Amino acid sequence: MTSQHEPKASPRVRLIMIACLIPLVLVTIVGIVLLWPGNTDTELPGGGPTTNSAEGASSTEATVTGVDATACEAGETDPMIRADCTRYTVEAGGREGSLYVTPDAVKAGVDVGDTVKVLDFTQSPDRAELGTDYVFIDFDRDVPMLALAILYAVVVLLVAGLRGLRALIGLGFAGAVLFVFMLPAMLDGRPPLLVAMVAASAIMVIALYLAHGISARTSTALFGTVLGIVITGILGAWMTSWANLGIAYSEDGYLLVDTTDLAMTDIIVCAILITGLGVLNDVTITQASAVWELATAAPTMKPAQLFAREMRIGRDHIASTVYTITFAYVGSALMTLIIVSAHDQPLFDTFTLGDMSVEVVSILVCSIGLVIAIPLTTGLGVLVVRSGLRPQRQTAPTAEEDEPGTAAPLTRREARLLDRDRGR
Structure with a gap:
């Protein structure tokens, strides 16, 4: 076998x-x-939207509390225009303020209850010139991304x-x-x-x-x-x-x-x-x-x-x-x-x-x-x-494995008995 x-x-x-x-x-x-x-703290200029050179500006998270588009003309769909005529309000750290939303985010849809990442200009001297308390950076995706990662790990563990x-x-x-x-x-x-x-x-x-x-x-x-x-x-x-x-x-x-x-x-x-x-x-x-x-x-x-x-x-x-x-x-x-x-x-x-x-x-x-x-x-x-595989050695066939019609070899005792019977 x-x-x-x-x-x-x-x-x-x-x-x-x-x-x-x-x-x-x-x-x-x-x-x-x-x-x-040797230097693990290398920083590049303009390292992303969360870094800002404005004095006093910082990144934080906020919750959208209001979306007012009454100033927009009926049927207006241009995101550039809607970004200017729509008023957004958010709450960050227990304080409410205005939010500027970029046209691409307006097109994607920013609704009440959304958690977003923003630049906080409330303590910046550029606040008056900017005309808003916060500037939209991106949506907060911590929960869905973490949920997807957990789902992936669970599926891998269940299957593998x-x-x-x-x-x-x-x-x-x-x-x-x-x-x-x-x-x-x-x-x-x-x-x-x-x-x-x-x-x-x-x-x-x-x-x-x-x-x-x-x-x-x-x-x-x-x-x-x-x-x-x-x-x-x-x-x-x-x-x-x-x-x-x-x-x-x-x-x-x-x-x-x-x-x-x-x-x-x-x-x-x-x-x-x-x-x-x-x-x-x-x-x-x-x-x-x-x-x-x-x-x-x-x-x-x-x-x-x-x-x-x-x-x-x-x-x-x-x-x-x-x-x-x-x-x-x-x-x-x-x-x-x-x-x-x-x-x-x-x-x-x-x-x-x-x-x-x-x-x-x-x-x-x-x-x-x-x-x-x-x-x-x-x-x-x-x-x-x-x-690691060795060829199997061929062993001599047993009496049960002999081909039909081929006699099995006799033992010495069987040979003596046979000679005695022949002598009779």
Whole structure:
């Protein structure tokens, strides 16, 4: 009968994997220490709507208590005009005052009872010139965002159980690496590509082993992800240079390039690496798991057959994940696509100019890294899993297993009895 126990890597292969893993971990730790940001309080000018240079102004939360549009003409729908003719009142800190609402917020709809984030000018000398106590910044979304996050965590725990909990902890660790180490280190002038590679390595090692356990299977996925990240990083750096993507096309890009030592090419490559990390992690762990499951079900299958069957799964995975990457980028750039689609411009020119060229390069580079990582991970998984499988030895058939008409060998006692009977 075929054993259904999960195959394990041979001691020699496990030793090789440990010998490769230890340097990776050590290099990651040393990289974090050497690249750790020295100045973690870097501030950029114009850092968002909640920062204001007006003396005495501060940000706070307020509740809309009144909306009076009687001064507007009947049927008026222009948000620019409605922003001027509508009177809004809010209550903040037990004090009521007037609120100026921006035209885009007027169009979105600000109603009585809404909690909004505002700039408080009640203590500012610019209050009289401004003509209002508060200025609308944004809606307060703390409750719905927190509720959605809790719902997500509950669904993950219900479906994935303890492994889902470990994955959520790994996600929290990844967020800490990004916001505590990677982003501050880039702002502090550390080499962006090295910072991104070290951050990606730290996230991979902790998140993979935490979510999937310490095993040869997980290590196979880790090495496949590392290879994919290296390929993605090299290809991304080459393409951003060759395609001349060093121009800032957005307000945020202008701010970073003008006020820091960061280059747009470095920012783009780092973005490609972090985007590719999540997708590569998905496909490599899935391919490694598929290799182990098939090897468990068919331990006598030859390595070439195992690789061929796993690549059938890999090809399906490639197709679906390439769609995932493309649609994710299209969704993030939807507003830009709507604007460019309104212009009479050839489609090829649309995708080779401005922000769209950055998006296209990101999609193609991540997809290439993904496609290459799947056969690499599959081949590595086949080598590892087959190293722990030993061919079954052929044992001599028993009397019950002999072919019909073939006599079973006689024992010495049976032979003596037979000779005695013949002598009679």
